[in-house]
Amino acid sequence: MMKVTNIHKTFNPGTINEKVALNGVDLTLEEGEFVTVIGGNGAGKSTLLNAVAGVWPVDEGTIEIDGVDVTGLCEYKRAAYLGRVFQDPMTGTAADMEIEENLALAARRGKSRGLKWGITKEEKERYYHLLKELDLGLEDRMTAKVGLLSGGQRQALTLLMATMQKPKLLLLDEHTAALDPKTAATVLDATEKVIKENNLTTMMVTHNMRDAIVHGNRLIMMNEGKIILNISGEEKKNLTIEDLLHKFEEVSGTEFTNDQAILS
Amino acid sequence: MSFVSLINALPGDVAQGVIWGIMAIGVFLTFRILDFADLTVDGSLATGGAIAVVLILKGVPAPIALLAAFGTGVLAGLVTGLLHTLLGIPGILAGILTQIALYSVNLNILGGSNLAVNVNQYPLLVSLRYLPKTIIISVIFVAVIIGIMYWYFGTEQGSAIRAVGNNPAMSRAQGININLMKVIALALSNGFVALSGGLIAQYQGFADINMGRGAIVIGLAAVIIGEVIGHAIVGKRMNFVLRLTFVVIGAIIYYIVIGVVLWLKMPTNDLKLFTAIIVAIFLAVPYLKGQSQNSFRKAGKRGGSAR
Known part of the structure; x- marks a missing residue:
């Protein structure tokens, strides 16, 4: 479903700020695979997602x-294949537009936008039921501006926008990192549910x-722009945090120095 | 300085306000919907006036001349849009470049620095000689344009433009070609501005190379005055049609205020200074209000009193 072959990316090449962000990444995802991506700060997790996007x-x-082959397609053209949820809840939605208008924009992802009415009656009905499934009470506030919603509600809405038209690939870029633990759990549950129901191929950075x-059913760990660990199937099911920390030290030769990852 | 002369000037102020209101709707489109401060308008307003007058003098019926003015405005907006999106020139600078270029273009169209068209010799749509008719026709123009705006920004494409103005990152992720949307919005906006220029030239009976100077500031004044008044009158029941209507009302109020200022015998040379100060105040007030609710000085005082 997704195949990334030997991709490289260097930011600010030839300057003092030169940073090799991706250094030969190969990754193939089969349909329905749900891979979680971990790694320290600057390991290249989000960069990999942005490269795909x-x-x-x-x-x-x-x-x-x-x-x-989408290598030569720019972001808005590639959007036809992708559903994306970002770390910052503000990024995924248009704050000054209504909930239903945001959904209508997402419903037309990858289609030409002409002079037909931007949202139809049948659509509104459909959105009502979709929002009801989220169970956040948004179905009764469909004409409210998205800017009035909480961060968790906005992430849930962005998730719905990303998945309402089944994407070929769902990209989740630390989409619960900016939420409080309880809200994060709710959004993750909703994520898990929508991925299972639609058998979505997914990459989730966390x-x-x-x-x-x-x-997920697969886990990759990144370090210095490379995939250093790739675990799936039974092995992943039996994985513990200690295992991961050990493996990280083994493979990278350094200690995993990310308090957030270890403590949570 | 009699009060009667102030009242007598009122219909003229209203007529000018309504005509400039069309221009203000164009400014609203870029400034508020697209979130783009477009300085092209100072040039495209005069282009619209020049094209309209030249064509009317050649015997072209006024409505068709206005349509041509709209078309040239669209072209001007297109140039700014392409300078910005294709060549990566920052928005404000792209507008200034087009505006400066249009100065030469306008001189060439006019064949000089101004050109008169006499309402007694040519069938003009609006004129300061016939104010009731002028007001009625201008209001019809405004109503039709608000109708077009309401329809267009409810369509898929118009919604996409609103999304671009609101959140470009989200728009790209939803597959919207943001460069195309910016160019379309700039073209449409300058079309309305040039149309307004065509009406202004007929109203005053001449097109002038400097007729657009400071137009952006007048447009902004109308937008902001309209927003403040609209907020005070309808508050949360504000909708898109009302917002546009209040932009036009803002332009009318602006011209009434200018009428009062002239009546007070303020030197006309100081008018632009006066306008700039008004706009600066209206732009600053919402910001300062927010600051005063959120200031370190007050927090410091509160902390002191609690101790």
């Missing part, structure tokens, strides 16, 4: 989604080792 072109390598172990 097409936020900027990669320096080298190819990216295929659903058999289509700082939280426990989340990375509990969720």
